[in-house]
Amino acid sequence: MVTLDPLAVLVLAAVVGLMFGSFLNVLILRTHKGTSPWKGRSVCMHCHHPIRWFDNIPLVSFIVLRGQCRHCQAKLSWQYPLVEVGTAVVFAIVAHRFGATWWTLGAFAVTMMMIAVAVYDARWSLLPDSFSIVLAVFGFTFAALAKMPLVDLGLGLLAGASFFALQFFLSRGRWVGSGDILLGGAIGALLGWRMLGLALFIAYMVGAIFASVLLILRRQKTSSAISFGPFLVLGAFLSWLWGQQIVDWYFNHALFR
Numbered sequence: 001m002v003t004l005d006p007l008a009v010l011v012l013a014a015v016v017g018l019m020f021g022s023f024l025n026v027l028i029l030r031t032h033k034g035t036s037p038w039k040g041r042s043v044c045m046h047c048h049h050p051i052r053w054f055d056n057i058p059l060v061s062f063i064v065l066r067g068q069c070r071h072c073q074a075k076l077s078w079q080y081p082l083v084e085v086g087t088a089v090v091f092a093i094v095a096h097r098f099g100a101t102w103w104t105l106g107a108f109a110v111t112m113m114m115i116a117v118a119v120y121d122a123r124w125s126l127l128p129d130s131f132s133i134v135l136a137v138f139g140f141t142f143a144a145l146a147k148m149p150l151v152d153l154g155l156g157l158l159a160g161a162s163f164f165a166l167q168f169f170l171s172r173g174r175w176v177g178s179g180d181i182l183l184g185g186a187i188g189a190l191l192g193w194r195m196l197g198l199a200l201f202i203a204y205m206v207g208a209i210f211a212s213v214l215l216i217l218r219r220q221k222t223s224s225a226i227s228f229g230p231f232l233v234l235g236a237f238l239s240w241l242w243g244q245q246i247v248d249w250y251f252n253h254a255l256f257r
Contacts, residue, residue, distance in 0.1 A: 004100045006096075009099070009100045010095055010096060013088075013091045013092045014092045015088070015089060016091055017084075017087040017088035017089070017091030018058040018084050018087065020091070020112055021084035021085070022058040022080075022084055022088055024115055025084070028116055028119055028120050029234075031120070031128055031131075037056050042056055044071065045076075045077070047071055047095070049069070055246055059081055059085060062080055062081045066099060069079075079123070086115065087112070091108060094108060106141075106142045110135070110138045110139050110190065113131060113135035114181060114236065115233075117233055118234075119230075120229075121227045121229030122227050122229070125225070127177065127179025127229050129182055132182035132185075132186045135187075136157070136185060139186060139191075140153055142190065143190055148192055149192070152192035152193055155188075155192070156187075156190075156194075157188045157193040158181070159188050159193045159196055161182070161184050161185030163200070164181045176228065180228065187232060190236065195240070198235070198239045198243055198247060199243075200232075200235060202231075203231040203235030203239055204233045206231050206234060207228060207231040211226055225228060
């Protein structure tokens with residue numbers, strides 16, 4: 001059996017993350033435009049000139065072109081390098097958590113959809129149903145193969161969806177959107193009902209801190225809505241990878257100390 005150097009695994013995961021980050025940009029932007037991410041060459045969003053392969057190398061091309069289109073010199077969105085680098089970092093974290101195993105590949109698939117959901121909602125304040133459904137399928141499959149009880153996963157899906165559905169109907173859509181219902185169910189299908197509460201706690205806590213900072217800096221009005229999807233994804237990601245460690249730390253060090 002070949003043993004891979006841990007540092008080499010992290011570097012390889014980061015390189016793979018850069019490549020898949022480039023694909024995620026295509027998926028996110030074309031989904032927003034209503035076109036297929038699987039057909040047609042990438043084109044400049046401004047002049048619509050086809051992008052050559054050497055101008056489509058993740059991160060490298062953005063740096064070489066100084067963030068501009070080679071043909072029309074229009075500024076390119078910072079979403080491109082940020083998503084690519086962010087995916088590389090997250091993939092390295094996942095590889096460190098699961099090691100050089102088949103589980104890492106499955107975790108990459110789950111992570112990709114988490115990133116897609118978070119970026120899309122952060123940019124357009126929308127949660128595509130297709131993204132949440134794919135995340136639910138990937139998450140449920142990963143958890144089921146990891147031998148998490150199917151009852152726990154089913155209850156997690158139901159609890160996650162019901163939590164946001166109740167808010168949606170009570171507020172008539174003012175507190176949360178319908179997309180949050182599907183995303184809540186997807187997160188529950190990945191974590192199961194036991195860790196779902198931790199994910200929601202982290203999401204609301206971080207979201208509240210973020211909103212408070214924006215209010216203090218006067219970057220946000222009290223009546224303005226903040227996209228909650230990225231915080232839900234963050235809570236789910238942390239609970240998924242280190243949920244039990246977080247719970248153990250809380251009860252051993254933080255609670256009533």
